[in-house]
Amino acid sequence: MNTPLLEIRNLKKSFGSLEVLKGIDLTVDVGEVIFLIGPSGGGKSTFARCINFLEKPTCGDVIFSGQVMCQDRNGGHYKAPEKLVRLARGDMPMVFQHFNLFAHRTALENVIEAPIWVQGRNRSEAIEDALRLLGEVGLRDKADYYPAQLSGGQKQRVAIARALAMHPKLILFDEPTSALDPELVAGILETIRSLADKGMTLIVVTHEMGFARKLADTVHFFSDGRILESGPPDRIFDHPETDRLSEFIRSILR
Amino acid sequence: MYEFFFILIPRHFPFLLEGAVVTLQLTLTSMVCGICIGLAVAIGRIGSKAPLKWLLAAYVEIWRDVPLIVQLLVIYFSLPTVGISLPAFWAGVLGLSLNLGAYLSEVFRSTILSIDPGQREAGESTGMSRLLVYRRVVLPQALRIAVPTVGGYFVSLLKDSSLVSFVSINELLRNGTIVISNTFRTMEIYLMVAIIYFALSFTASRAVLWIERALTPRYLRRNWEPSLSPKTSEVPA
Ligand SMILES: Nc1ncnc2c1ncn2[C@@H]1O[C@H](COP(=O)(O)OP(=O)(O)O)[C@@H](O)[C@H]1O
Numbered sequence: 001m002n003t004p005l006l007e008i009r010n011l012k013k014s015f016g017s018l019e020v021l022k023g024i025d026l027t028v029d030v031g032e033v034i035f036l037i038g039p040s041g042g043g044k045s046t047f048a049r050c051i052n053f054l055e056k057p058t059c060g061d062v063i064f065s066g067q068v069m070c071q072d073r074n075g076g077h078y079k080a081p082e083k084l085v086r087l088a089r090g091d092m093p094m095v096f097q098h099f100n101l102f103a104h105r106t107a108l109e110n111v112i113e114a115p116i117w118v119q120g121r122n123r124s125e126a127i128e129d130a131l132r133l134l135g136e137v138g139l140r141d142k143a144d145y146y147p148a149q150l151s152g153g154q155k156q157r158v159a160i161a162r163a164l165a166m167h168p169k170l171i172l173f174d175e176p177t178s179a180l181d182p183e184l185v186a187g188i189l190e191t192i193r194s195l196a197d198k199g200m201t202l203i204v205v206t207h208e209m210g211f212a213r214k215l216a217d218t219v220h221f222f223s224d225g226r227i228l229e230s231g232p233p234d235r236i237f238d239h240p241e242t243d244r245l246s247e248f249i250r251s252i253l254r
Numbered sequence: 255m256y257e258f259f260f261i262l263i264p265r266h267f268p269f270l271l272e273g274a275v276v277t278l279q280l281t282l283t284s285m286v287c288g289i290c291i292g293l294a295v296a297i298g299r300i301g302s303k304a305p306l307k308w309l310l311a312a313y314v315e316i317w318r319d320v321p322l323i324v325q326l327l328v329i330y331f332s333l334p335t336v337g338i339s340l341p342a343f344w345a346g347v348l349g350l351s352l353n354l355g356a357y358l359s360e361v362f363r364s365t366i367l368s369i370d371p372g373q374r375e376a377g378e379s380t381g382m383s384r385l386l387v388y389r390r391v392v393l394p395q396a397l398r399i400a401v402p403t404v405g406g407y408f409v410s411l412l413k414d415s416s417l418v419s420f421v422s423i424n425e426l427l428r429n430g431t432i433v434i435s436n437t438f439r440t441m442e443i444y445l446m447v448a449i450i451y452f453a454l455s456f457t458a459s460r461a462v463l464w465i466e467r468a469l470t471p472r473y474l475r476r477n478w479e480p481s482l483s484p485k486t487s488e489v490p491a
């Protein structure tokens with residue numbers, strides 16, 4: 001495991017004249033669980049979305065699974081062709097804060113959609129796989145429900161099953177529990193933990209500090225478009241080096 | 255009264271009905287073309303860049319700002335001067351569907367934009383192409399929302415198609431005027447024409463209601479009860 005699964009160098013992103021990411025470096029190894037924390041507006045979502053190209057980075061390198069997605073080259077910024085980007089996306093699906101389940105499709109149809117239409121898998125195989133995954137997240141009996149008939153926590157578990165159905169190399173979570181009622185949060189965190197236990201590579205943006213502390217291999221603290229501190233959770237939470245981080249931890253714990 | 259029901263109707267109704275058939279053909283053909291134009295223009299305006307986007311916006315603006323009858327006359331009389339000779343029927347279809355397309359493009363554009371961008375992102379983040387996202391995620395939701403409005407335009411079109419009688423297409427209204435010019439029974443014949451239009455429109459609007467209900471997806475219906483359908487319960491858990 002010498003080559004990292006994901007390598008990001010000097011990634012920058014601007015929206016017009018507003019520079020939101022000011023040079024991010026980050027490496028993720030296979031099986032690693034990465035947590036991104038930090039104050040709201042610091043650029044965590046934008047960063048996660050730059051990884052799978054929902055936002056196009058302005059400059060910097062993203063190398064995923066040996067594939068150059070974008071790179072600074074000879075004074076310009078190379079971007080991989082659309083088709084390669086799509087291929088890579090299938091290997092690193094995203095789980096969103098607001099679930100974003102396809103509203104016109106049942107739980108099962110949500111899960112089989114991309115395997116059939118993107119990966120060209122056989123329908124009955126995809127269904128079998130999907131039902132197994134829905135079973136794993138505890139929703140086997142809700143397969144034929146539409147999103148409108150599911151609770152927030154159930155929707156998010158369907159979204160996780162939908163990501164897993166891609167048999168991805170990496171899953172991106174952008175605040176997966178922030179839109180949930182407090183009593184539903186634990187269930188989702190439990191589901192994410194079980195993925196980590198199975199060796200799935202995860203990048204998780206969250207405000208659940210207790211969870212980050214227990215599960216993370218590495219925590220990155222985002223503030224103002226930069227990673228101010230990185231390290232194992234104990235180091236980050238118990239011995240913050242910057243004032244910003246200690247202030248952030250204090251504000252969260254209050 | 256006796257004369258109206260037992261002499262005029264049997265004598266002239268068949269000819270008027272022939273016109274009504276043309277009216278229906280004209281309406282259905284123009285509807286299909288109008289929907290295609292509207293959809294293409296809507297997607298084009300949302301997804302394209304400067305020159306094309308501009309051109310499409312100009313089309314919609316111009317076609318909505320000129321009276322339909324004037325558009326029909328311009329098309330009918332200017333096509334031959336640029337060397338295109340279309341049969342009158344197809345010139346009518348062209349005029350009606352370009353007009354309808356301009357209006358429908360606005361309907362489709364707004365329903366497409368009303369779909370939560372998260373839906374599109376969810377599709378893209380699983381590696382779908384933009385085309386596939388449209389086909390599998392955005393359009394199935396956007397078109398269902400558009401059905402009632404499009405249905406309303408269909409009923410209007412059925413009536414507005416009477417304007418093509420001015421460009422010598424033998425549809426219902428024009429057949430009526432032909433009968434009148436031979437018989438001078440102005441009032442009675444126009445009454446028959448009115449009755450036929452009413453019957454057509456009434457049937458059409460009922461049909462639209464029915465289609466609307468049939469197309470309302472299960473997930474938007476009230477009192478919907480989820481149940482395991484055979485296709486999934488066959489597969490062992
Ligand atoms: N599409 C966008 N256009 C313009 N500004 C944006 C856009 N998305 C995010 N931003 C800005 O980028 C900054 C970082 O936002 P975000 O990445 O959502 O932070 P976080 O997820 O850490 O709360 C914010 O100031 C936000 O207003």
Ligand SMILES: [Mg+2]
Nearest residue numbers: 044045046175
């Ligand atoms: Mg965010």
